[in-house]
Amino acid sequence: MTTLLADTTLVESTLVQIVKTLVIFAFVLAVVPMILLLERKLLGRFQGRYGPNRVGPYGLMQPLADVVKLASKEHSTPATAVPWMMALAPAISTFTAVATLAIIPFGDTRRDGLFGADYGLYGIDVPIGLLYAFAFGSLAFYGLMLGGWASGSKYSFLGSMRSAAQLISYEVSQGLALLGVVMMAGSISLTEIVEAQDHVWFILPQIVGFLIFLVAGFAETARPPFDLPEADAEIVAGYNTEFGGMRFGAFFLAEYIHVIVFSGIATAVFLGGWHGPGPPILDPLWVLLKMFLFVLLFIWVRATLPRPRYDQLMAFGWKVLLPLATLNVLVTAILVVLL
Amino acid sequence: MSWSPDDSVIKVQRGPEPGGVGGGYRIFGETLRGLKTTFARLVEGPTTIEYPEEKTPVYPRFRGRHKLQRFEDTGLEKCVGCSLCVAACPADCIRVVAAENTADNQVSAGERYAEVYEINLTRCIFCGYCEMACPFDAITMGNDYELADYTRSDLIFTKEMLLADPPEHTPLRREGE
Numbered sequence: 001m002t003t004l005l006a007d008t009t010l011v012e013s014t015l016v017q018i019v020k021t022l023v024i025f026a027f028v029l030a031v032v033p034m035i036l037l038l039e040r041k042l043l044g045r046f047q048g049r050y051g052p053n054r055v056g057p058y059g060l061m062q063p064l065a066d067v068v069k070l071a072s073k074e075h076s077t078p079a080t081a082v083p084w085m086m087a088l089a090p091a092i093s094t095f096t097a098v099a100t101l102a103i104i105p106f107g108d109t110r111r112d113g114l115f116g117a118d119y120g121l122y123g124i125d126v127p128i129g130l131l132y133a134f135a136f137g138s139l140a141f142y143g144l145m146l147g148g149w150a151s152g153s154k155y156s157f158l159g160s161m162r163s164a165a166q167l168i169s170y171e172v173s174q175g176l177a178l179l180g181v182v183m184m185a186g187s188i189s190l191t192e193i194v195e196a197q198d199h200v201w202f203i204l205p206q207i208v209g210f211l212i213f214l215v216a217g218f219a220e221t222a223r224p225p226f227d228l229p230e231a232d233a234e235i236v237a238g239y240n241t242e243f244g245g246m247r248f249g250a251f252f253l254a255e256y257i258h259v260i261v262f263s264g265i266a267t268a269v270f271l272g273g274w275h276g277p278g279p280p281i282l283d284p285l286w287v288l289l290k291m292f293l294f295v296l297l298f299i300w301v302r303a304t305l306p307r308p309r310y311d312q313l314m315a316f317g318w319k320v321l322l323p324l325a326t327l328n329v330l331v332t333a334i335l336v337v338l339l
Numbered sequence: 340m341s342w343s344p345d346d347s348v349i350k351v352q353r354g355p356e357p358g359g360v361g362g363g364y365r366i367f368g369e370t371l372r373g374l375k376t377t378f379a380r381l382v383e384g385p386t387t388i389e390y391p392e393e394k395t396p397v398y399p400r401f402r403g404r405h406k407l408q409r410f411e412d413t414g415l416e417k418c419v420g421c422s423l424c425v426a427a428c429p430a431d432c433i434r435v436v437a438a439e440n441t442a443d444n445q446v447s448a449g450e451r452y453a454e455v456y457e458i459n460l461t462r463c464i465f466c467g468y469c470e471m472a473c474p475f476d477a478i479t480m481g482n483d484y485e486l487a488d489y490t491r492s493d494l495i496f497t498k499e500m501l502l503a504d505p506p507e508h509t510p511l512r513r514e515g516e
Binding site: 042044045046047048049050300301303304305320 | 363370373374376377378380381383384385386387389
Protein backbone atom coordinates (compact mmCIF):
# COMPACT_ATOMS: atom_id res chain seq x y z
CA MET A 1 0.00 0.00 0.00
CA THR A 2 1.34 3.38 -0.95
CA THR A 3 1.01 6.55 1.01
CA LEU A 4 -2.44 7.40 2.27
CA LEU A 5 -2.01 11.09 1.62
CA ALA A 6 -2.48 12.99 -1.60
CA ASP A 7 0.17 13.67 -4.15
CA THR A 8 1.42 17.15 -3.37
CA THR A 9 3.93 17.40 -6.18
CA LEU A 10 1.56 19.52 -8.22
CA VAL A 11 2.28 23.14 -7.47
CA GLU A 12 -0.13 25.65 -8.90
CA SER A 13 0.55 29.32 -9.37
CA THR A 14 -1.32 31.77 -7.18
CA LEU A 15 -3.16 33.19 -10.18
CA VAL A 16 -4.56 29.80 -11.13
CA GLN A 17 -5.67 29.22 -7.57
CA ILE A 18 -7.47 32.56 -7.42
CA VAL A 19 -9.21 31.92 -10.73
CA LYS A 20 -10.28 28.44 -9.63
CA THR A 21 -11.60 29.76 -6.34
CA LEU A 22 -13.65 32.45 -8.03
CA VAL A 23 -15.06 30.07 -10.64
CA ILE A 24 -16.11 27.43 -8.12
CA PHE A 25 -17.54 29.97 -5.70
CA ALA A 26 -19.45 31.88 -8.37
CA PHE A 27 -20.67 28.69 -9.98
CA VAL A 28 -22.08 27.27 -6.78
CA LEU A 29 -23.66 30.55 -5.73
CA ALA A 30 -25.32 30.67 -9.13
CA VAL A 31 -26.44 27.07 -8.91
CA VAL A 32 -28.05 27.33 -5.47
CA PRO A 33 -31.03 29.43 -6.64
CA MET A 34 -31.48 27.07 -9.57
CA ILE A 35 -31.61 24.10 -7.21
CA LEU A 36 -34.04 26.06 -5.05
CA LEU A 37 -36.36 26.59 -7.98
CA LEU A 38 -35.88 23.05 -9.24
CA GLU A 39 -36.74 21.71 -5.83
CA ARG A 40 -39.92 23.75 -5.51
CA LYS A 41 -40.96 22.90 -9.06
CA LEU A 42 -40.24 19.20 -8.71
CA LEU A 43 -41.84 18.99 -5.28
CA GLY A 44 -44.94 20.42 -6.87
CA ARG A 45 -44.89 17.89 -9.66
CA PHE A 46 -44.32 15.05 -7.23
CA GLN A 47 -47.41 16.22 -5.37
CA GLY A 48 -49.54 16.65 -8.48
CA ARG A 49 -49.34 20.45 -8.66
CA TYR A 50 -47.36 23.01 -10.65
CA GLY A 51 -45.09 24.64 -8.11
CA PRO A 52 -44.21 28.33 -8.41
CA ASN A 53 -45.25 29.61 -11.85
CA ARG A 54 -46.29 33.21 -11.25
CA VAL A 55 -43.02 35.16 -11.18
CA GLY A 56 -41.65 35.49 -14.70
CA PRO A 57 -42.10 32.89 -17.42
CA TYR A 58 -42.71 29.47 -15.85
CA GLY A 59 -41.84 30.99 -12.47
CA LEU A 60 -38.18 31.28 -13.42
CA MET A 61 -37.78 34.55 -11.53
CA GLN A 62 -39.00 33.01 -8.28
CA PRO A 63 -35.54 32.59 -6.64
CA LEU A 64 -34.75 36.20 -7.50
CA ALA A 65 -37.97 37.32 -5.84
CA ASP A 66 -37.14 35.16 -2.82
CA VAL A 67 -33.70 36.65 -2.45
CA VAL A 68 -34.98 40.20 -2.81
CA LYS A 69 -37.64 39.45 -0.22
CA LEU A 70 -35.14 37.92 2.20
CA ALA A 71 -32.63 40.72 1.73
CA SER A 72 -35.19 43.44 2.30
CA LYS A 73 -36.65 41.93 5.45
CA GLU A 74 -35.63 43.09 8.87
CA HIS A 75 -34.15 40.66 11.32
CA SER A 76 -35.54 40.84 14.78
CA THR A 77 -33.69 39.79 17.91
CA PRO A 78 -35.64 38.31 20.81
CA ALA A 79 -35.10 39.93 24.22
CA THR A 80 -33.55 36.72 25.55
CA ALA A 81 -31.14 36.30 22.65
CA VAL A 82 -27.40 36.87 22.44
CA PRO A 83 -27.23 39.24 19.46
CA TRP A 84 -23.58 38.83 18.41
CA MET A 85 -23.88 35.05 18.48
CA MET A 86 -27.04 35.27 16.42
CA ALA A 87 -25.05 37.20 13.83
CA LEU A 88 -22.15 34.76 14.01
CA ALA A 89 -24.09 31.50 13.68
CA PRO A 90 -25.31 31.86 10.07
CA ALA A 91 -21.83 33.04 9.09
CA ILE A 92 -20.29 29.86 10.55
CA SER A 93 -22.84 27.74 8.74
CA THR A 94 -22.24 29.39 5.38
CA PHE A 95 -18.47 29.55 5.76
CA THR A 96 -18.05 25.88 6.61
CA ALA A 97 -20.40 24.85 3.83
CA VAL A 98 -18.51 26.90 1.25
CA ALA A 99 -15.12 25.76 2.57
CA THR A 100 -16.02 22.12 2.01
CA LEU A 101 -16.72 22.88 -1.63
CA ALA A 102 -13.01 23.34 -2.20
CA ILE A 103 -12.16 19.65 -2.20
CA ILE A 104 -14.81 18.43 -4.64
CA PRO A 105 -12.92 17.28 -7.73
CA PHE A 106 -14.50 18.34 -11.03
CA GLY A 107 -11.74 16.87 -13.11
CA ASP A 108 -8.28 15.42 -13.25
CA THR A 109 -5.00 17.20 -12.82
CA ARG A 110 -4.08 18.84 -16.11
CA ARG A 111 -0.49 19.27 -17.14
CA ASP A 112 -1.27 20.71 -20.58
CA GLY A 113 -0.39 24.21 -19.47
CA LEU A 114 -3.56 25.92 -20.70
CA PHE A 115 -2.98 28.90 -18.44
CA GLY A 116 0.75 28.56 -18.83
CA ALA A 117 0.76 26.40 -15.74
CA ASP A 118 -0.33 23.04 -14.39
CA TYR A 119 -3.68 22.99 -12.71
CA GLY A 120 -6.22 20.62 -11.26
CA LEU A 121 -9.95 20.94 -11.76
CA TYR A 122 -10.71 21.20 -8.06
CA GLY A 123 -10.35 23.86 -5.42
CA ILE A 124 -7.56 22.19 -3.53
CA ASP A 125 -6.31 18.65 -3.33
CA VAL A 126 -5.69 18.65 0.39
CA PRO A 127 -3.52 15.76 1.59
CA ILE A 128 -6.01 14.88 4.31
CA GLY A 129 -8.84 14.68 1.74
CA LEU A 130 -12.00 13.35 3.27
CA LEU A 131 -10.94 14.33 6.78
CA TYR A 132 -11.13 17.94 5.62
CA ALA A 133 -14.75 17.42 4.64
CA PHE A 134 -15.55 15.79 7.95
CA ALA A 135 -13.75 18.50 9.89
CA PHE A 136 -15.78 21.24 8.27
CA GLY A 137 -18.90 19.12 8.51
CA SER A 138 -18.41 19.01 12.26
CA LEU A 139 -17.72 22.73 12.43
CA ALA A 140 -20.92 23.40 10.51
CA PHE A 141 -22.84 21.97 13.39
CA TYR A 142 -21.61 24.85 15.57
CA GLY A 143 -23.55 27.15 13.31
CA LEU A 144 -26.80 25.34 14.04
CA MET A 145 -25.94 24.86 17.71
CA LEU A 146 -24.98 28.49 18.34
CA GLY A 147 -27.88 29.73 16.25
CA GLY A 148 -30.37 27.72 18.23
CA TRP A 149 -28.86 28.46 21.59
CA ALA A 150 -28.28 32.18 21.02
CA SER A 151 -31.87 32.68 19.91
CA GLY A 152 -33.06 32.29 23.49
CA SER A 153 -36.19 30.46 22.45
CA LYS A 154 -37.25 26.99 23.47
CA TYR A 155 -38.05 25.82 19.97
CA SER A 156 -34.69 26.96 18.68
CA PHE A 157 -32.98 25.30 21.61
CA LEU A 158 -34.82 22.03 20.99
CA GLY A 159 -33.85 22.24 17.35
CA SER A 160 -30.19 22.79 18.10
CA MET A 161 -30.18 19.97 20.65
CA ARG A 162 -31.67 17.70 18.05
CA SER A 163 -29.18 18.76 15.42
CA ALA A 164 -26.33 18.16 17.87
CA ALA A 165 -27.46 14.63 18.64
CA GLN A 166 -28.37 13.84 15.05
CA LEU A 167 -25.22 15.16 13.41
CA ILE A 168 -22.91 13.46 15.89
CA SER A 169 -24.76 10.13 15.62
CA TYR A 170 -24.83 9.99 11.87
CA GLU A 171 -21.34 11.37 11.34
CA VAL A 172 -19.97 8.14 12.83
CA SER A 173 -21.84 5.95 10.37
CA GLN A 174 -20.99 8.26 7.50
CA GLY A 175 -17.29 8.10 8.31
CA LEU A 176 -17.34 4.34 8.66
CA ALA A 177 -19.22 4.00 5.40
CA LEU A 178 -16.45 5.89 3.63
CA LEU A 179 -13.76 3.85 5.33
CA GLY A 180 -14.47 0.89 3.06
CA VAL A 181 -13.81 3.04 0.01
CA VAL A 182 -10.69 4.51 1.58
CA MET A 183 -9.37 1.00 2.16
CA MET A 184 -10.12 -0.07 -1.39
CA ALA A 185 -8.61 3.05 -2.92
CA GLY A 186 -5.71 3.14 -0.49
CA SER A 187 -5.98 6.90 -0.17
CA ILE A 188 -8.07 9.55 1.52
CA SER A 189 -7.48 12.12 -1.18
CA LEU A 190 -10.63 12.58 -3.23
CA THR A 191 -8.75 12.87 -6.53
CA GLU A 192 -6.90 9.64 -5.87
CA ILE A 193 -10.12 7.90 -4.83
CA VAL A 194 -11.60 8.93 -8.18
CA GLU A 195 -8.49 7.75 -10.02
CA ALA A 196 -8.83 4.38 -8.29
CA GLN A 197 -12.29 4.00 -9.88
CA ASP A 198 -10.84 3.83 -13.36
CA HIS A 199 -12.25 0.38 -14.04
CA VAL A 200 -15.18 -0.05 -11.70
CA TRP A 201 -17.05 2.56 -9.70
CA PHE A 202 -17.02 1.97 -5.97
CA ILE A 203 -20.83 1.94 -5.89
CA LEU A 204 -20.69 -1.69 -7.08
CA PRO A 205 -18.27 -3.29 -4.60
CA GLN A 206 -19.30 -0.87 -1.86
CA ILE A 207 -23.08 -0.87 -2.35
CA VAL A 208 -23.71 -1.28 1.38
CA GLY A 209 -21.32 1.53 2.16
CA PHE A 210 -23.04 3.67 -0.47
CA LEU A 211 -26.49 3.10 1.00
CA ILE A 212 -25.24 3.87 4.52
CA PHE A 213 -23.46 6.96 3.25
CA LEU A 214 -26.62 8.05 1.47
CA VAL A 215 -28.89 7.64 4.48
CA ALA A 216 -26.37 9.23 6.81
CA GLY A 217 -25.97 12.01 4.25
CA PHE A 218 -29.65 12.83 4.45
CA ALA A 219 -29.24 13.12 8.21
CA GLU A 220 -26.00 15.12 7.97
CA THR A 221 -27.51 17.68 5.64
CA ALA A 222 -30.64 17.76 7.85
CA ARG A 223 -32.80 17.28 4.81
CA PRO A 224 -36.14 15.51 4.87
CA PRO A 225 -36.85 12.82 5.96
CA PHE A 226 -34.23 13.57 8.62
CA ASP A 227 -35.01 17.27 9.02
CA LEU A 228 -35.65 16.92 12.73
CA PRO A 229 -33.53 19.97 13.65
CA GLU A 230 -36.03 22.14 11.82
CA ALA A 231 -39.11 19.89 11.99
CA ASP A 232 -41.66 22.60 11.26
CA ALA A 233 -44.61 20.54 12.44
CA GLU A 234 -43.14 19.98 15.90
CA ILE A 235 -40.71 22.75 16.79
CA VAL A 236 -41.77 25.51 14.36
CA ALA A 237 -38.47 25.75 12.47
CA GLY A 238 -35.94 24.57 15.03
CA TYR A 239 -32.69 26.44 15.16
CA ASN A 240 -33.76 29.06 12.64
CA THR A 241 -37.10 29.95 14.22
CA GLU A 242 -35.89 33.34 15.41
CA PHE A 243 -33.88 34.17 12.33
CA GLY A 244 -35.26 36.45 9.66
CA GLY A 245 -34.08 38.20 6.56
CA MET A 246 -30.68 37.39 5.16
CA ARG A 247 -29.57 35.62 8.34
CA PHE A 248 -32.20 33.01 7.67
CA GLY A 249 -31.12 33.22 4.05
CA ALA A 250 -27.57 32.32 5.09
CA PHE A 251 -28.78 29.21 6.92
CA PHE A 252 -30.85 28.34 3.89
CA LEU A 253 -27.90 28.86 1.56
CA ALA A 254 -25.74 26.69 3.82
CA GLU A 255 -28.29 23.90 3.69
CA TYR A 256 -28.30 23.88 -0.09
CA ILE A 257 -24.52 24.12 -0.34
CA HIS A 258 -24.40 21.15 2.02
CA VAL A 259 -26.57 19.27 -0.44
CA ILE A 260 -24.22 20.21 -3.26
CA VAL A 261 -21.17 19.25 -1.20
CA PHE A 262 -22.72 15.94 -0.26
CA SER A 263 -23.56 15.26 -3.90
CA GLY A 264 -20.02 16.15 -4.90
CA ILE A 265 -18.40 13.89 -2.33
CA ALA A 266 -20.77 11.03 -3.10
CA THR A 267 -20.03 11.48 -6.80
CA ALA A 268 -16.30 11.44 -6.27
CA VAL A 269 -16.30 8.57 -3.81
CA PHE A 270 -18.93 6.23 -5.20
CA LEU A 271 -19.93 7.25 -8.72
CA GLY A 272 -16.48 7.44 -10.25
CA GLY A 273 -16.17 11.22 -10.21
CA TRP A 274 -15.12 12.51 -13.60
CA HIS A 275 -14.94 9.07 -15.22
CA GLY A 276 -17.28 8.70 -18.14
CA PRO A 277 -17.21 8.25 -21.89
CA GLY A 278 -15.93 11.07 -24.06
CA PRO A 279 -12.79 13.18 -24.19
CA PRO A 280 -11.27 14.59 -20.98
CA ILE A 281 -12.82 17.98 -21.76
CA LEU A 282 -16.18 16.48 -20.74
CA ASP A 283 -14.93 15.51 -17.29
CA PRO A 284 -16.53 18.41 -15.36
CA LEU A 285 -19.79 17.77 -17.16
CA TRP A 286 -19.83 14.17 -15.98
CA VAL A 287 -19.23 15.30 -12.41
CA LEU A 288 -22.02 17.87 -12.68
CA LEU A 289 -24.40 15.34 -14.19
CA LYS A 290 -23.77 12.86 -11.40
CA MET A 291 -24.14 15.58 -8.78
CA PHE A 292 -27.38 16.62 -10.43
CA LEU A 293 -28.69 13.07 -10.09
CA PHE A 294 -27.99 13.20 -6.37
CA VAL A 295 -29.80 16.52 -6.06
CA LEU A 296 -32.78 15.00 -7.87
CA LEU A 297 -32.68 12.07 -5.45
CA PHE A 298 -32.68 14.49 -2.52
CA ILE A 299 -35.78 16.21 -3.87
CA TRP A 300 -37.49 12.94 -4.73
CA VAL A 301 -36.93 11.55 -1.25
CA ARG A 302 -38.07 14.81 0.30
CA ALA A 303 -41.33 14.55 -1.60
CA THR A 304 -41.84 10.96 -0.51
CA LEU A 305 -40.77 10.04 2.96
CA PRO A 306 -42.31 11.20 6.24
CA ARG A 307 -40.14 12.36 9.12
CA PRO A 308 -39.32 9.63 11.66
CA ARG A 309 -39.89 10.16 15.35
CA TYR A 310 -36.86 11.38 17.27
CA ASP A 311 -36.24 8.11 19.15
CA GLN A 312 -36.66 6.20 15.89
CA LEU A 313 -34.00 8.39 14.33
CA MET A 314 -31.58 7.69 17.16
CA ALA A 315 -32.38 3.98 17.23
CA PHE A 316 -31.90 3.72 13.49
CA GLY A 317 -28.60 5.55 13.61
CA TRP A 318 -27.04 3.62 16.47
CA LYS A 319 -28.71 0.21 16.19
CA VAL A 320 -28.91 -0.27 12.43
CA LEU A 321 -26.56 2.03 10.55
CA LEU A 322 -23.60 1.87 12.89
CA PRO A 323 -23.41 -1.96 13.18
CA LEU A 324 -23.99 -2.25 9.45
CA ALA A 325 -21.24 0.23 8.70
CA THR A 326 -18.87 -1.49 11.10
CA LEU A 327 -19.62 -4.84 9.49
CA ASN A 328 -19.06 -3.32 6.07
CA VAL A 329 -15.67 -2.00 7.17
CA LEU A 330 -14.70 -5.39 8.63
CA VAL A 331 -15.71 -7.33 5.53
CA THR A 332 -13.98 -4.84 3.26
CA ALA A 333 -10.83 -4.97 5.37
CA ILE A 334 -10.72 -8.76 5.23
CA LEU A 335 -11.35 -8.80 1.49
CA VAL A 336 -8.76 -6.11 0.82
CA VAL A 337 -6.13 -8.08 2.76
CA LEU A 338 -7.04 -11.42 1.15
CA LEU A 339 -7.37 -10.32 -2.46
CA MET B 340 -75.93 -22.18 23.97
CA SER B 341 -72.62 -20.51 23.43
CA TRP B 342 -72.08 -18.02 20.66
CA SER B 343 -69.89 -19.17 17.79
CA PRO B 344 -68.57 -16.68 15.28
CA ASP B 345 -69.78 -17.17 11.74
CA ASP B 346 -68.65 -15.81 8.39
CA SER B 347 -69.94 -12.34 9.14
CA VAL B 348 -67.17 -11.79 11.68
CA ILE B 349 -64.19 -10.18 10.03
CA LYS B 350 -60.86 -11.07 11.56
CA VAL B 351 -58.56 -8.13 12.19
CA GLN B 352 -55.61 -8.30 9.86
CA ARG B 353 -52.44 -7.09 11.51
CA GLY B 354 -49.22 -6.23 9.76
CA PRO B 355 -46.04 -8.08 10.62
CA GLU B 356 -44.19 -7.14 13.81
CA PRO B 357 -41.64 -4.40 13.33
CA GLY B 358 -37.91 -4.96 13.69
CA GLY B 359 -35.54 -7.73 12.72
CA VAL B 360 -34.17 -8.59 9.32
CA GLY B 361 -37.68 -8.89 7.84
CA GLY B 362 -38.48 -5.47 9.24
CA GLY B 363 -35.42 -4.00 7.60
CA TYR B 364 -36.36 -5.62 4.31
CA ARG B 365 -39.91 -4.26 4.58
CA ILE B 366 -38.66 -0.76 5.40
CA PHE B 367 -36.53 -0.85 2.28
CA GLY B 368 -39.39 -2.21 0.18
CA GLU B 369 -41.90 0.28 1.49
CA THR B 370 -39.46 3.12 0.88
CA LEU B 371 -39.13 2.05 -2.74
CA ARG B 372 -42.90 1.75 -2.99
CA GLY B 373 -43.28 5.29 -1.69
CA LEU B 374 -40.72 6.55 -4.17
CA LYS B 375 -42.63 4.79 -6.93
CA THR B 376 -45.88 6.44 -5.84
CA THR B 377 -44.46 9.95 -5.94
CA PHE B 378 -42.76 9.24 -9.24
CA ALA B 379 -46.10 8.16 -10.68
CA ARG B 380 -47.47 11.60 -9.70
CA LEU B 381 -44.57 13.21 -11.55
CA VAL B 382 -45.37 11.24 -14.69
CA GLU B 383 -49.08 11.86 -14.33
CA GLY B 384 -48.68 15.61 -14.35
CA PRO B 385 -50.38 18.25 -12.20
CA THR B 386 -54.09 18.12 -11.53
CA THR B 387 -54.18 21.80 -10.61
CA ILE B 388 -56.87 24.00 -12.12
CA GLU B 389 -55.15 27.37 -12.41
CA TYR B 390 -58.12 29.27 -11.08
CA PRO B 391 -58.22 32.84 -12.29
CA GLU B 392 -57.28 31.75 -15.81
CA GLU B 393 -59.11 28.46 -15.75
CA LYS B 394 -62.44 28.11 -13.99
CA THR B 395 -63.98 25.06 -12.46
CA PRO B 396 -67.12 24.20 -14.42
CA VAL B 397 -70.25 24.01 -12.30
CA TYR B 398 -73.10 21.57 -12.47
CA PRO B 399 -76.32 22.76 -14.16
CA ARG B 400 -78.23 22.92 -10.89
CA PHE B 401 -75.46 24.84 -9.11
CA ARG B 402 -77.00 27.70 -7.12
CA GLY B 403 -75.02 30.84 -7.81
CA ARG B 404 -75.89 34.51 -8.19
CA HIS B 405 -79.60 35.24 -8.75
CA LYS B 406 -81.06 36.48 -11.98
CA LEU B 407 -84.35 38.28 -12.61
CA GLN B 408 -86.01 37.07 -15.78
CA ARG B 409 -87.85 38.91 -18.53
CA PHE B 410 -90.25 37.55 -21.13
CA GLU B 411 -88.25 36.92 -24.22
CA ASP B 412 -90.92 38.05 -26.68
CA THR B 413 -92.24 41.23 -25.02
CA GLY B 414 -89.25 42.12 -22.85
CA LEU B 415 -91.53 42.63 -19.87
CA GLU B 416 -90.34 41.61 -16.44
CA LYS B 417 -91.72 38.38 -15.10
CA CYS B 418 -91.69 39.61 -11.50
CA VAL B 419 -95.04 40.92 -10.34
CA GLY B 420 -93.87 42.07 -6.93
CA CYS B 421 -95.80 39.46 -4.93
CA SER B 422 -93.06 39.20 -2.26
CA LEU B 423 -93.41 35.44 -1.93
CA CYS B 424 -89.63 35.17 -2.23
CA VAL B 425 -89.30 37.58 0.67
CA ALA B 426 -91.55 35.36 2.73
CA ALA B 427 -89.64 32.22 1.73
CA CYS B 428 -86.19 33.63 2.34
CA PRO B 429 -84.74 32.12 5.53
CA ALA B 430 -81.89 34.64 5.61
CA ASP B 431 -84.24 37.59 5.14
CA CYS B 432 -82.05 39.11 2.49
CA ILE B 433 -84.61 40.08 -0.18
CA ARG B 434 -86.42 43.39 -0.20
CA VAL B 435 -89.33 43.99 -2.57
CA VAL B 436 -91.38 47.15 -2.92
CA ALA B 437 -94.27 46.66 -5.31
CA ALA B 438 -95.93 49.32 -7.46
CA GLU B 439 -98.90 49.41 -9.84
CA ASN B 440 -98.40 49.07 -13.54
CA THR B 441 -99.95 51.91 -15.47
CA ALA B 442 -100.81 52.14 -19.15
CA ASP B 443 -97.83 54.32 -20.00
CA ASN B 444 -95.49 52.48 -17.62
CA GLN B 445 -96.01 48.78 -18.23
CA VAL B 446 -93.07 47.12 -16.53
CA SER B 447 -94.32 43.63 -15.87
CA ALA B 448 -96.92 41.36 -17.35
CA GLY B 449 -99.22 41.45 -14.31
CA GLU B 450 -101.05 44.21 -12.49
CA ARG B 451 -98.14 45.15 -10.31
CA TYR B 452 -94.39 45.12 -10.63
CA ALA B 453 -91.41 45.27 -8.30
CA GLU B 454 -90.35 48.87 -8.04
CA VAL B 455 -87.48 47.87 -5.77
CA TYR B 456 -85.98 44.43 -5.85
CA GLU B 457 -82.84 44.05 -3.78
CA ILE B 458 -80.92 40.98 -2.68
CA ASN B 459 -78.31 41.41 -0.01
CA LEU B 460 -75.77 38.83 -1.15
CA THR B 461 -73.73 39.16 2.03
CA ARG B 462 -76.64 37.55 3.83
CA CYS B 463 -77.91 35.21 1.14
CA ILE B 464 -77.24 31.55 1.89
CA PHE B 465 -77.96 30.41 -1.69
CA CYS B 466 -80.61 27.95 -0.58
CA GLY B 467 -82.77 28.51 -3.67
CA TYR B 468 -86.04 28.86 -1.72
CA CYS B 469 -86.81 32.15 -3.50
CA GLU B 470 -86.56 30.36 -6.83
CA MET B 471 -88.93 27.67 -5.60
CA ALA B 472 -91.40 30.11 -4.06
CA CYS B 473 -91.69 32.25 -7.18
CA PRO B 474 -94.98 31.52 -9.01
CA PHE B 475 -93.76 33.11 -12.27
CA ASP B 476 -90.17 31.79 -12.45
CA ALA B 477 -89.15 35.42 -12.26
CA ILE B 478 -86.16 34.85 -9.99
CA THR B 479 -83.76 32.04 -10.76
CA MET B 480 -80.39 31.01 -9.44
CA GLY B 481 -77.55 31.50 -11.92
CA ASN B 482 -74.17 29.81 -12.10
CA ASP B 483 -71.83 32.59 -11.05
CA TYR B 484 -69.88 32.14 -7.87
CA GLU B 485 -67.30 34.91 -8.19
CA LEU B 486 -69.03 37.37 -5.92
CA ALA B 487 -66.21 38.98 -3.97
CA ASP B 488 -66.24 42.74 -3.62
CA TYR B 489 -64.55 45.44 -1.61
CA THR B 490 -67.46 46.86 0.38
CA ARG B 491 -70.54 45.28 1.83
CA SER B 492 -72.86 47.83 0.24
CA ASP B 493 -71.56 46.79 -3.18
CA LEU B 494 -72.95 43.33 -2.52
CA ILE B 495 -76.53 44.57 -2.19
CA PHE B 496 -77.66 43.75 -5.70
CA THR B 497 -80.30 46.05 -7.10
CA LYS B 498 -82.97 45.20 -9.62
CA GLU B 499 -80.93 46.56 -12.52
CA MET B 500 -77.95 44.39 -11.58
CA LEU B 501 -80.11 41.31 -11.20
CA LEU B 502 -81.84 41.89 -14.54
CA ALA B 503 -78.59 42.43 -16.43
CA ASP B 504 -76.50 39.53 -17.67
CA PRO B 505 -73.50 38.78 -15.50
CA PRO B 506 -70.30 40.18 -17.02
CA GLU B 507 -68.63 36.79 -17.11
CA HIS B 508 -70.24 33.46 -17.59
CA THR B 509 -69.15 30.60 -15.42
CA PRO B 510 -68.47 27.51 -17.51
CA LEU B 511 -71.12 24.86 -17.20
CA ARG B 512 -70.14 21.27 -16.61
CA ARG B 513 -71.18 19.12 -19.54
CA GLU B 514 -72.97 15.81 -19.29
CA GLY B 515 -70.76 13.08 -17.91
CA GLU B 516 -67.92 15.44 -17.00
